[in-house]
Amino acid sequence: MRAGKALRGVAVALTGALALTACGGGGEAADSGPAKLRMTVWSANEAHLKLFNEIADEYRKSHPDVAEIKFDPLPFDTYTTTLTTQIAGGNAPDLAWVFENSAPDFVASGALLPLDDTLKKAEGYQYEDISPATLKLWQNDGKLYAYPFSTSPFGVFVNTDMVKKAGQKTPAELIAAGQWTWDNALTTAAATAANSGKAGLVIRDFDYKGWDNLSTFWTGWGAQAWSEDGKTCGFNSPEMVEAMTALHEATFTQKALPGPGTTADFFAGDSAMTITQISRASLLKDGGFGWDLVPLPAGPKGDYAVVGQAGLGVMKKSPHAKQAADFLAFFTNPTNSAKLAQFFPAPRQSQLTAETLAKTNPKLKPEQLQKVVIDGITNGVVKPNHSGQAELSQQVRAGLDPLWQPNADVKAVLDGVCAKIQPLLAK
Amino acid sequence: MTQTDTRVGSASAGPAPGPARPFWTSRRRDQLTGFVFIAPQLLGSVVFVILPLILVFWYSLHEWNVLAGTFDFVGTENYQGLADDPNLGAVLRATGLFSIGLVVFNLGLALLLAVLLNQRLRGTIVFRTLFFSPVVVSLVAWTIVWGFLLQDNGGINGLLDTIGVDGPNWLRGEGTAMVSVIVVQVFKNVGLNMVLFLAALQGVPADLYEAAEVDGASRMRQFWRITVPLISPTILLTSIITVVGSLQVFAQIAVLTQGGPGTSTTVLVYYLYQQAFQFHHFGYGATLSILLFVIVLALTVLQWQMRKRWVFHES
Numbered sequence: 001m002r003a004g005k006a007l008r009g010v011a012v013a014l015t016g017a018l019a020l021t022a023c024g025g026g027g028e029a030a031d032s033g034p035a036k037l038r039m040t041v042w043s044a045n046e047a048h049l050k051l052f053n054e055i056a057d058e059y060r061k062s063h064p065d066v067a068e069i070k071f072d073p074l075p076f077d078t079y080t081t082t083l084t085t086q087i088a089g090g091n092a093p094d095l096a097w098v099f100e101n102s103a104p105d106f107v108a109s110g111a112l113l114p115l116d117d118t119l120k121k122a123e124g125y126q127y128e129d130i131s132p133a134t135l136k137l138w139q140n141d142g143k144l145y146a147y148p149f150s151t152s153p154f155g156v157f158v159n160t161d162m163v164k165k166a167g168q169k170t171p172a173e174l175i176a177a178g179q180w181t182w183d184n185a186l187t188t189a190a191a192t193a194a195n196s197g198k199a200g201l202v203i204r205d206f207d208y209k210g211w212d213n214l215s216t217f218w219t220g221w222g223a224q225a226w227s228e229d230g231k232t233c234g235f236n237s238p239e240m241v242e243a244m245t246a247l248h249e250a251t252f253t254q255k256a257l258p259g260p261g262t263t264a265d266f267f268a269g270d271s272a273m274t275i276t277q278i279s280r281a282s283l284l285k286d287g288g289f290g291w292d293l294v295p296l297p298a299g300p301k302g303d304y305a306v307v308g309q310a311g312l313g314v315m316k317k318s319p320h321a322k323q324a325a326d327f328l329a330f331f332t333n334p335t336n337s338a339k340l341a342q343f344f345p346a347p348r349q350s351q352l353t354a355e356t357l358a359k360t361n362p363k364l365k366p367e368q369l370q371k372v373v374i375d376g377i378t379n380g381v382v383k384p385n386h387s388g389q390a391e392l393s394q395q396v397r398a399g400l401d402p403l404w405q406p407n408a409d410v411k412a413v414l415d416g417v418c419a420k421i422q423p424l425l426a427k
Numbered sequence: 428m429t430q431t432d433t434r435v436g437s438a439s440a441g442p443a444p445g446p447a448r449p450f451w452t453s454r455r456r457d458q459l460t461g462f463v464f465i466a467p468q469l470l471g472s473v474v475f476v477i478l479p480l481i482l483v484f485w486y487s488l489h490e491w492n493v494l495a496g497t498f499d500f501v502g503t504e505n506y507q508g509l510a511d512d513p514n515l516g517a518v519l520r521a522t523g524l525f526s527i528g529l530v531v532f533n534l535g536l537a538l539l540l541a542v543l544l545n546q547r548l549r550g551t552i553v554f555r556t557l558f559f560s561p562v563v564v565s566l567v568a569w570t571i572v573w574g575f576l577l578q579d580n581g582g583i584n585g586l587l588d589t590i591g592v593d594g595p596n597w598l599r600g601e602g603t604a605m606v607s608v609i610v611v612q613v614f615k616n617v618g619l620n621m622v623l624f625l626a627a628l629q630g631v632p633a634d635l636y637e638a639a640e641v642d643g644a645s646r647m648r649q650f651w652r653i654t655v656p657l658i659s660p661t662i663l664l665t666s667i668i669t670v671v672g673s674l675q676v677f678a679q680i681a682v683l684t685q686g687g688p689g690t691s692t693t694v695l696v697y698y699l700y701q702q703a704f705q706f707h708h709f710g711y712g713a714t715l716s717i718l719l720f721v722i723v724l725a726l727t728v729l730q731w732q733m734r735k736r737w738v739f740h741e742s
Contacts, residue, residue: 081704081705084493084494084704084707085704087493087494088491088493088709105494105707106494109492109494109495110494110495110496111494111495111496208599209685209687259579259596260579260596260599261577261578261579261580261581261596261597261598261599262578262579262580263578317496388706390705390706390707391705391706394686394701394705394706397685397687398686398687398688398689398690399689401599401687401688401689402688402689404599404688405599
């Protein structure tokens, strides 16, 4: 009988455990008590996180309704995938950084909370100070769904030691002589590569896969991945064919760019030049090598600039969406925006002066800031973005793969890319 | 004791009225004890295998937009999508090529190594350890190192260069990329099959070989007529493990080629991951995983049925 009682106890415990397992997960946090906010970011840089935490601590001093603000760094390479998986798993953050290439999907999906009212009503926010050009990507039907906390132009970092050693004119000298064109840039890169035995020009994060980074090249030819309305493929346009032919020759004939399957990190001294965003200046080591930052070379269509953007949005389904939006307004107010600008160029016009930027970018000279950052943000074309970008991106990558062979037929490959993506664009 | 109790319980189970019987008869107690013992395993299977299987099937009948938070029933639309998918043919071809390449190369090499290391020679223990050690290495670390070695200016081509051979760009050519992924996977896991084969070989009675030798059978004839039939259960086991494993390959593809160049190494699991987690087509991703489940099930059943023809004995 005693054994029976014991067994009954075990049975009840097991039933309870099963019931708990079945009920666990899926339920949303109750919207009571002080809020705990979580923001997903793709930077695990200690200096970045330190600044974010300082701003968050200051906010919490005057907002007892927010108990905790946690910055959750997700891996850069798989950021959007991880974020959407968290959302699918019922573990969405309250606030999230969003890449420009997934902006159309996030903005149009209704996953984000409109921010206009909160930002415009926030005390001392100066909403009208934000450059309208930087907001375009993050708006839908006249409403703003994410704040463009980083608008970072692409520039060319140059290892001046390596270029001089190869007996080449530095890009600064070419700029002074009005000769900073792609032709000359590629010639310099090829000559330096031949002299040093290292790589010439590296388009960072391209690696023959991340093709959207090639927009820093083809925009100089006036080419576009797709039309403004996103409906027509631009890969087989005459401008794109010309640009890609130039790139193909530079890679396989001139050897100005390292070929596929070759890694070269500019910041480790492996290449003469690299195209990347200004925020990468933090990777330069003091006393490493002589370097310079210059604007992108002029293409056949003249001067141009390309910017990468990152937005910050509030998840609409967050049980603490209101507090999260309020914190976003604080995080991006004029004072904090100026602090964040040392890492992430701000969209506020009043802060886009070489003088202001110089205070927080000690590694860059006022002239570099003016030419690359300010002019870039004002005139820059945003990297390609489209709804359903991940699928498009994969199709373009697969379609472009045959181009990265020495004997590729550029026009035929680009026609093939359009054949693959046109049905997706037309959707 | 238990048997006696059960019989007593059965004997009194007739319709005749009698005094109220206690609920906890010894039969019920035994049954409950049994359930309590298997409960942890049962709970794990239900929560981590059966429930997800049912859920995946349920998801495959829906269009699930994670960002918009919509979950709409679409019936068999996703299954019809399988037939209309222009990429699926190439994906299944890549999956088939990978599986065939892996199974043939892995089992062939594992058996060869096992036969060689089954000899009574000095240093065989060192070689056994050497070939088995990749099995315990982290898969991703192993693949990343191979990724460096297989680069155009990587270690493999550097080695080939020293003997005057201009090596291909392994991970960028359509044919070489698939071969590279297969070889990386074979070297990772060949040690496991080798050990299984070795154990089986050591179970083959030596007197059979002696008798065959007396009868004048050559070494090759002994291998085909004695060794292979006697280790056939192990060949069946390793082939099932390797086939199922080959259909689940993911990390190597994700690290080395991301399915490229083109779609030449986009195997089914990687395609499923792309559809669900990168393109946010969770419903279609679930449909692809049902397809994978059906393929794995069919192949396993087929191998199990075929064992009657070629497995010599089952212990």
